[in-house]
Amino acid sequence: xxxxxxxxxxxxxxxxxxxxxxxxxxxxxxxxxxxxxxxxxxxxxxxxxxxxxxxxxxxxxxxxxxxxxxxxxxxxxxxxxxxxxxxxxxxxxxxxxxxxxxxxxxxxxxxxxxxxxxxxxxxxxxxxxxxxxxxxxxxxxxxxxxxxxxxxxxxxxxxxxxxxxxxxxxxxxxxxxxxxxxxxxxxxxxxxxxxxxxxxxxxxxxxxxxxxxxxxxxxxxxxxxxxxxxxxxxxxxxxxxxxxxxxxxxxxxxxxxxxxxxxxxxxxxxxxxxxxxxxxxxxxxxxxxxxxxxxxxxxxxxxxxxxxxxxxxxxxxxxxxxxxxxxxxxxxxxxxxxxxxxxxxxxxxxxxxxxxxxxxxxxxxxxxxxxxxxxxxxxxxxxxxxxx
Numbered sequence: 001x002x003x004x005x006x007x008x009x010x011x012x013x014x015x016x017x018x019x020x021x022x023x024x025x026x027x028x029x030x031x032x033x034x035x036x037x038x039x040x041x042x043x044x045x046x047x048x049x050x051x052x053x054x055x056x057x058x059x060x061x062x063x064x065x066x067x068x069x070x071x072x073x074x075x076x077x078x079x080x081x082x083x084x085x086x087x088x089x090x091x092x093x094x095x096x097x098x099x100x101x102x103x104x105x106x107x108x109x110x111x112x113x114x115x116x117x118x119x120x121x122x123x124x125x126x127x128x129x130x131x132x133x134x135x136x137x138x139x140x141x142x143x144x145x146x147x148x149x150x151x152x153x154x155x156x157x158x159x160x161x162x163x164x165x166x167x168x169x170x171x172x173x174x175x176x177x178x179x180x181x182x183x184x185x186x187x188x189x190x191x192x193x194x195x196x197x198x199x200x201x202x203x204x205x206x207x208x209x210x211x212x213x214x215x216x217x218x219x220x221x222x223x224x225x226x227x228x229x230x231x232x233x234x235x236x237x238x239x240x241x242x243x244x245x246x247x248x249x250x251x252x253x254x255x256x257x258x259x260x261x262x263x264x265x266x267x268x269x270x271x272x273x274x275x276x277x278x279x280x281x282x283x284x285x286x287x288x289x290x291x292x293x294x295x296x297x298x299x300x301x302x303x304x305x306x307x308x309x310x311x312x313x314x315x316x317x318x319x320x321x322x323x324x325x326x327x328x329x330x331x332x333x334x335x336x337x338x339x340x341x342x343x344x345x346x347x348x349x350x351x352x353x354x355x356x357x358x359x360x361x362x363x364x365x366x367x368x369x370x371x372x373x374x375x376x377x378x379x380x381x382x383x384x385x386x387x388x
Contacts, residue, residue, distance in 0.1 A: 007031075009049045010377075011040050012057040012366070016333060018341045018355030027057065029362040032379040037356055050382070052366055052375070058336050059354050060096025060363030060376060061317035062343040064171065065132060065218070065247060065275035067101045069316075071284035073291060074100050078113035083120045087127045089283025090276075092385055093316020094339070096363035096378045097127050097353055099171060101277075103291070104135030104143075104150035107161070118168050126361070126379045129347050130169025133162075134218065137174040138198035144223040145311035146198065147292040153178050163190035169348070173218040175199035176209035188213025193346075195247075198223045199234050206237035216245035216346065219277055220263055221255050222310070239266040245346050247275040250320040250328065251313045253302045257328040264330060273343040274320040274335070279303055279312035322371035 011026040017037060026043040028036040043049065068074055069089030072082045083100055090098055102113040110133060117131045137158075138151045162172060163186060171193040176184060177200065187194050196206060197218030202225070206214070217224070217238040225233030238246045239262075246267060250260055254277070263272055276282070280289035281298050288297045296303055296311045305311045315323075317339050324335040337354075344354030352361050366375035376383050 007047055009043050009047045010052065010057060010364070011043060011049050012052040013054060014056045015356060016056055016058040016336050017357060018059050018337065021056075021333065027356055027362075027364070029377070029380050032362055034356055034360050034362050035358055037358075050375075055366055055368040055374060057356070057364055057366050059340040059356055059360075060365050060378065061094045061321075061339040062129070062347060062349070062353055063090060063095045063098040063276050063278070063317050064129075064273065064343050064347060065101050065134070065277050066090060066095075066098045067103060067278060067312050068280035068289070069278055069282045069284065071280050071286050071289065073280040073289055074113060075103050075105055075109065076290065078102065078109060078116045080116050080120045080123065080125075083116060083125065083128055087125065090278065090316055091127075091376045091378065091383055092283050092373060093276075094318040094321070094365040094367060094373050094376065095127075095276075095316060096365065096376055097129050097344075097347075097349070099129050099132040099347070101132040101134050104138065104146040106150070107158075114165060114168055121168070129349065130171065132171040132173070134173040135198065137178055139175040139178060139200040142175070142198045142200050142223045142225075144198060145291065145296075145305050145309050150292070151198075154180075154183065159183050159186055162187060162192060165192070166190070169193075171195060173197040175201065176214060177201040177205045179209075182212070184209050184212035184214055188215075193348075195245075196224070196234055196238075200225045201234050201237075203232040203237050206234055206241065210241055210243060214244070216247065218247055219254065219275065220246040220248045221259055222249065239263065242268050242271070245271050245273060247273050249277045249313055250274055250323045251301065251315045252323055252327060253310060254313065257323075260324060260328040261330070264328075264334075270337070270342045270345065272338060273346055274317060274324065274338045275343075276315050276317055276320060277313045278316060279314065281314050282316050318365075318367060318371055318373055325371075
């Protein structure tokens with residue numbers, strides 16, 4: 001049940017609609033979209049019903065930083081088949097829409113990645129929102145696990161090429177201090193979402209970047225100039241500049257729970273979003289993969305390269321929600337918004353994703369009290385899981 005051309009209902013004891021919890025309601029889905037949210041007693045009797053005996057039904061998660069999944073890394077195989085595998089792997093963790101993310105790489109690999117995303121969207125792969133190019137315009141001293149040979153300042157033609165990508169939604173993470181005056185404005189004017197990351201920028205440099213159109217900060221607290229008493233750095237700017245969105249990795253390894261609480265209290269409502277920064281192991285069967293020819297291993301839920309540096313994460317979005325609730329002590333409803341409503345708004349899809357409301361796409365996740373995913377719907381198409 002759940003064919004995209006068939007009307008049906010989903011009845012659940014607890015539904016989070018993107019803003020609030022309602023109990024004993026049903027969701028009506030027609031033509032891939034939600035048409036009504038009704039008390040269970042008002043559910044049209046002629047419709048087939050998926051009755052969920054327990055758990056919570058919520059908007060499907062929106063993950064804006066996904067490097068891989070299902071044992072595949074996007075850098076290693078930037079193809080439509082990889083995107084299909086990544087999306088399937090992350091649906092099992094509650095994500096129904098994602099931004100495939102390419103780490104710092106050659107122009108040729110970037111072009112292949114953009115072409116894969118373009119083709120996937122043309123083929124109707126509803127869960128692929130666009131592409132996130134993380135790098136290569138970084139501060140070398142803040143490159144993290146990005147290969148030193150791939151990190152570089154922008155060359156002639158780089159900005160022109162990025163600005164030419166008008167048919168694919170693009171997010172770019174870069175170090176603002178390595179951009180020439182006007183570059184960020186050009187990118188922003190070309191409808192590219194520009195975020196700061198892997199950066200040693202000063203507070204004034206971030207202020208200038210915001211004036212040019214900088215919108216967000218990638219994986220807050222990690223690979224960026226820290227907050228100190230007289231030099232607020234990128235961390236301080238991210239917390240103090242209300243206009244900036246901030247993504248945060250809630251896996252228990254990248255950011256201390258107190259840091260998550262501090263960020264949540266500092267940012268205006270809706271400006272802090274969960275991201276997975278997931279690598280190939282998520283939803284896969286292997287505990288290692290290769291990045292830039294180097295083996296990355298998972299141990300104790302942490303991904304490391306040979307130097308012991310963090311190399312992305314081993315979580316999906318449901319893991320991040322669970323950690324924010326159980327580890328950082330944030331309210332469940334707010335954690336669900338940080339995983340769906342807020343990133344949907346940042347991606348420019350706030351009128352289609354992140355809510356269970358009339359006119360929104362039928363992207364849904366059903367999970368239990370242990371945060372195990374049992375069902376997802378993507379544009380009305382159902383996948384069932386046994387939980388984990």
